[in-house]
Amino acid sequence: MFSRLDSSLKLFGTLIIVIVACLATLPILSSSQANATLDALKEGGAKERAYNLTLSLLKDAETGQRGFLIAGDESFLDPYRAGVAGIPAAVEELQQRAGSDKERTLVARIAELSRAKVAEMDQTIRLKKAGDTRAAMDMVASQRGKIMMDELRALLGAQLRVLAGERTRLRDELTATLGYNSALGIGASLASLVLIVATVYIVTRSLNERAQAASESRSLAERNAQLARQSAVRAERLSIAADMLQALDSVRTPPELERVLPVFLRKLLPATAGAVYLYRNSRDVLELKASWGLDGEAPPMVAPGDCWGLRLGKVHVATLDHDLCCDHGAIRGGAHATQTCVPMISQGDVIGVLVVAAGRRDDARRDDARRDDDAVDSAHVVALAEQLSLAISNVSLRDTLRHQSTVDPLTGLYNRRFFDESLKRELARAQRSRSACSVVMVDLDHFKRVNDTHGHEGGDLVLQAASRAMLQRVRASDVVCRYGGEELVLMLPDCGAEEAVKCAEAIRASIAGIVIQHQGLTISGISASFGVAQWRGHGEGEQELLQAADRALYAAKKGGRNRVVVADADLPPRGREAVAA
Numbered sequence: 001m002f003s004r005l006d007s008s009l010k011l012f013g014t015l016i017i018v019i020v021a022c023l024a025t026l027p028i029l030s031s032s033q034a035n036a037t038l039d040a041l042k043e044g045g046a047k048e049r050a051y052n053l054t055l056s057l058l059k060d061a062e063t064g065q066r067g068f069l070i071a072g073d074e075s076f077l078d079p080y081r082a083g084v085a086g087i088p089a090a091v092e093e094l095q096q097r098a099g100s101d102k103e104r105t106l107v108a109r110i111a112e113l114s115r116a117k118v119a120e121m122d123q124t125i126r127l128k129k130a131g132d133t134r135a136a137m138d139m140v141a142s143q144r145g146k147i148m149m150d151e152l153r154a155l156l157g158a159q160l161r162v163l164a165g166e167r168t169r170l171r172d173e174l175t176a177t178l179g180y181n182s183a184l185g186i187g188a189s190l191a192s193l194v195l196i197v198a199t200v201y202i203v204t205r206s207l208n209e210r211a212q213a214a215s216e217s218r219s220l221a222e223r224n225a226q227l228a229r230q231s232a233v234r235a236e237r238l239s240i241a242a243d244m245l246q247a248l249d250s251v252r253t254p255p256e257l258e259r260v261l262p263v264f265l266r267k268l269l270p271a272t273a274g275a276v277y278l279y280r281n282s283r284d285v286l287e288l289k290a291s292w293g294l295d296g297e298a299p300p301m302v303a304p305g306d307c308w309g310l311r312l313g314k315v316h317v318a319t320l321d322h323d324l325c326c327d328h329g330a331i332r333g334g335a336h337a338t339q340t341c342v343p344m345i346s347q348g349d350v351i352g353v354l355v356v357a358a359g360r361r362d363d364a365r366r367d368d369a370r371r372d373d374d375a376v377d378s379a380h381v382v383a384l385a386e387q388l389s390l391a392i393s394n395v396s397l398r399d400t401l402r403h404q405s406t407v408d409p410l411t412g413l414y415n416r417r418f419f420d421e422s423l424k425r426e427l428a429r430a431q432r433s434r435s436a437c438s439v440v441m442v443d444l445d446h447f448k449r450v451n452d453t454h455g456h457e458g459g460d461l462v463l464q465a466a467s468r469a470m471l472q473r474v475r476a477s478d479v480v481c482r483y484g485g486e487e488l489v490l491m492l493p494d495c496g497a498e499e500a501v502k503c504a505e506a507i508r509a510s511i512a513g514i515v516i517q518h519q520g521l522t523i524s525g526i527s528a529s530f531g532v533a534q535w536r537g538h539g540e541g542e543q544e545l546l547q548a549a550d551r552a553l554y555a556a557k558k559g560g561r562n563r564v565v566v567a568d569a570d571l572p573p574r575g576r577e578a579v580a581a
């Protein structure tokens with residue numbers, strides 16, 4: 001662009017130089033011509049004056065001669081002498097000013113005639129003075145002098161007419177030259193004006209074009225810098241997202257999500273606040289799983305109907321002025337100008353919603369540019385929601401598989417494999433922390449009879465009720481497990497035999513109170529036997545401990561059932577009966 005501009009400026013500069021040179025040269029040429037004409041006019045004027053002087057001197061001399069001859073008064077000779085005295089100089093001037101051969105010939109003839117005329121007049125005057133008036137008058141009467149004078153008059157008159165004509169011509173020429181000069185001056189002024197206007201126009205245009213080009217190049221540079229910034233931001237986001245996915249991949253249980261998600265969402269969505277809500281299994285409500293950047297607490301629950309993103313099934317961006325603001329409790333009442341709700345979908349099912357709030361609501365005089373700054377990158381949020389959906393689904397899936405592999409489907413209690421692993425881990429921990437640990441083996445009494453009386457389904461209901469009774473009477477850290485058939489086992493960390501007996505007694509009493517209605521019959525009178533063993537006191541390893549508890553259980557059965565027996569390491573395999581309550 002600049003090269004095109006420069007070449008047009010060069011062309012324009014050359015044009016200006018040519019025009020200025022022409023404008024400067026033409027007046028010089030024109031005025032030199034006028035000067036030449038003026039010089040010629042001056043020369044013509046001088047010549048005219050010289051011819052006129054010559055003629056006038058000749059006339060004066062002739063007048064003086066006639067006066068003297070006629071009157072005899074010598075005073076007439078004064079003009080005669082003055083005329084005769086001036087004639088040679090006048091003729092001399094004529095000779096000097098003669099500009100051509102023709103004129104020089106003419107002047108030579110005038111000089112010759114003048115001399116002859118003066119000689120003829122001199123002779124008549126001499127004769128008169130000598131008193132020979134008759135001879136003098138005869139000479140005059142011979143008309144020789146008159147003929148010479150007539151020729152002189154004719155020659156001088158003709159030359160004066162030629163000079164007058166030449167003078168007229170030169171004057172016309174001078175007038176024309178001056179007119180031409182004046183026209184040239186006007187033309188030059190106009191041309192200068194046009195030149196100035198054109199120069200101003202071209203310079204202004206070139207400055208504007210340069211300014212425009214500079215501004216374009218500036219905005220291009222800014223755009224490039226912006227792209228570079230965006231690309232750096234994208235690269236950083238990708239890196240954080242990769243870290244997040246890796247972390248989510250190692251999450252084992254859904255509760256762990258609550259620790260992992262805020263850490264990464266805060267980095268991936270800086271200068272925002274937000275929350276992740278996931279549907280509960282019942283799908284009647286969404287539970288808060290993560291939040292970041294909020295001034296206060298995020299509401300722990302959100303009803304599906306409170307979120308327009310979930311209701312419409314698509315990304316919903318609500319601004320300050322938007323009619324359809326989601327009712328997300330703390331987020332809605334917060335200090336944010338925009339709120340984006342993105343439904344999180346995995347394999348066609350909506351599993352939750354990602355809520356992102358941005359901008360400051362309190363700045364009421366925000367212009368559009370600030371509003372743009374406030375808006376979050378919707379595409380980024382949507383992509384993030386997709387990644388989260390997949391990763392969270394994977395966590396749930398892993399949790400389900402893990403649950404299925406560790407939990408007994410009938411009772412909801414852990415299975416034997418889980419119990420064995422837990423016991424091993426717990427005993428190792430107890431060893432490190434020098435704390436206590438007890439196990440309680442539980443076996444429903446005469447369960448075969450229940451099955452026989454109420455059928456297998458009735459037996460299952462009793463098993464489930466007994467499991468619930470156990471779960472209700474233990475601490476969160478305790479592990480309740482279906483060890484096999486109607487046999488259950490309980491692990492009580494940080495718990496000695498004495499406390500374990502109390503717990504077993506509570507469970508025993510609870511089971512004894514079970515009443516179930518099944519197929520029109522009442523199932524009641526359920527009882528269970530319990531064998532308690534404490535780690536270290538009754539066994540060192542897991543197997544030893546379990547065997548001790550089993551021996552105690554056996555002893556309870558032997559002792560009449562519906563009782564709790566603490567193992568006695570000294571008396572295997574017989575157990576020592578502990579008096580219940």
Ligand SMILES: Nc1nc2c(ncn2[C@@H]2O[C@H](COP(=O)(O)OP(=O)(O)OP(=O)(O)O)[C@@H](O)[C@H]2O)c(=O)[nH]1
Pocket residue numbers: 443444445446447448449451455456457458459460463484485486557561
């Ligand atoms: N309904 C139901 N019955 C089960 C299940 N697992 C084991 N059983 C039954 O539990 C009964 C266990 O009977 P036994 O081992 O003879 O013991 P018991 O009748 O409880 O007698 P004691 O243990 O000596 O008090 C068997 O009839 C099994 O079929 C189960 O998952 N559901």
